[in-house]
Amino acid sequence: MDSSDLTPLPEESAEEQPQQPSRPVSAFASKPDRPPTQSSSEKYSPLDWMGYFDKEDDICILDSNDVFHVYMAGTEGPVVFCLHGGGYSGLSFALAANKIKEKARVVALDLRGHGKSCTENDLDLSIETMCNDVLAVIKSLYGDNLPAIVLVGHSMGGSIAVHVAAKRQLSSLAGLVVVDVVEGTAMASLIHMQKILTSRMQHFSSIEKAIEWNVKGGSLRNVDSARVSIPSTLNYDDSKKCFVYRARLEETEQYWKGWYEGLSEKFLSSPVPKLLLLAGTDRLDRALTIGQMQGKFQMIVVRHTGHAIQEDVPDEFANLIINFISRNRIGPHGVEIPGLKSSWSKPSKNQE
Incomplete structure (x- = not known):
């Protein structure tokens, strides 16, 4: 959830560019003389997750009826375990995972009430329940x-x-990366969240329309990432004959405060190496500003992106994760991962 500009889409132009007539192109040609003009439906058509992750799986939790969906990639190195934001899905990390998997393993989880996960209570988004979900998976x-x-x-x-x-x-926890969330600004934004949720477009005649709206009027800026991630955030409503959001966030307001209250202190007190990625410095609160000056964590401001950094600039995001792993020598046996940059800085004492 974020407070991006949720303006409605402009009406489609009555005149669309005509399709270029197709003509045979040699299989050995590096590129056609002129690329065909894409229609709106082609430009915003869904992309399959299999182009980015290696496999998907359903994880059944013992002594419950909860089933959590995960996407996995890579075969070696530490596990980069990805948790998406409210209203997103594990496929939010698809494009980044495609690059991270060259150096590490990636697991992206569909959280409770999101994506393809199915639980006994999809509306229990309390921080305690979701933490237990992650540990159980x-x-x-x-x-x-x-x-x-x-x-x-x-x-x-x-x-x-x-x-x-x-x-x-989690005895093997070796690093913590937090993407564009800070206690102070998150707590301050909660009073606006219901209005943001209700003012966004709620019904879509097609998946393509949903992808288009999320790029033009929603929070995403990368069309290819939206083409992979947005379909998994929707369900088809038979009664309304349209697509609606899978996550019913507006019904979980009682839990929102618990997500962020005390977050800065918990982050600063974590004994593992830490990285905070922000889309703007205005998001930093006082506790984190002091902690950053004291060298308690690494902070990087990623320019020219929206709230979903991992979707808007997936290659840059992946490089930041890989460099964090290398810098802190995170690996199966605490050694450098072959192929990553050899220069690294040992964590300061307050990071150990």
Whole structure:
């Protein structure tokens, strides 16, 4: 959830560019003489997750009817465990995962009430429940043979990552990356959140229209990322004969304060190496400003993006994650990962 400009889409132009007549192009030609003009439906057509992740899986949680959906990529290195923001899905990390998997493993979870996950209570988005969900999925995936894990969380997912780290129940936790969420600004924005949720477009005649709106009037700026991630955030409503949002965030307001209250202190007190990625310096609150000056965590401001940094600039985001892993020598045995840059800085004492 974020407070991006949720302006309605302009009406489609009555005159669309005509399709260029097709003509045979040699299979060995590097490119056609002139690319065909794309129609609106082609430009915003869905892209399959299989072009970015290696596989998907359903994780059944013992002694419950909860089933969590995960997307996985990569075969070696530490596990970059990704937690999406409210209203997004695990596919929010698809384009970035395609690059991260060259150097590390990636697991992207559909959180409770989101994506393809299905739980006994999809509206229980309390921070305690969601933290337990994450720990249960990790336990189901790896048992007692835990790999080195870097928790990466965007927005609401960032608060979950911080709270999971604060529980000190993940013995192999090796790093914490929080993406564009800060306690001070998040708490201040909560009073506007219902208005933001209700003012966005609620019904879409097609998935293509939903993708188009999210790029033109919603929070995403990268068309290709939206083509992968947006379809998983929708359900088809048979009664309304249209697509609607899968996550019913407007019904979970009672939990919002718990996501962010005390977040800065929990983040600063986590003993593992930490990285905070922000879309703007105005998001930094006082506690984090002091902590950053004291060198308690690494902070990077990623320019020219919206709230969903991992979607808007996936290659840059992936490089930041890979460099964080290398810099802090996070690996299966605490050694540098082959192929990553050899120069690294040992974490300061207050990061250890």
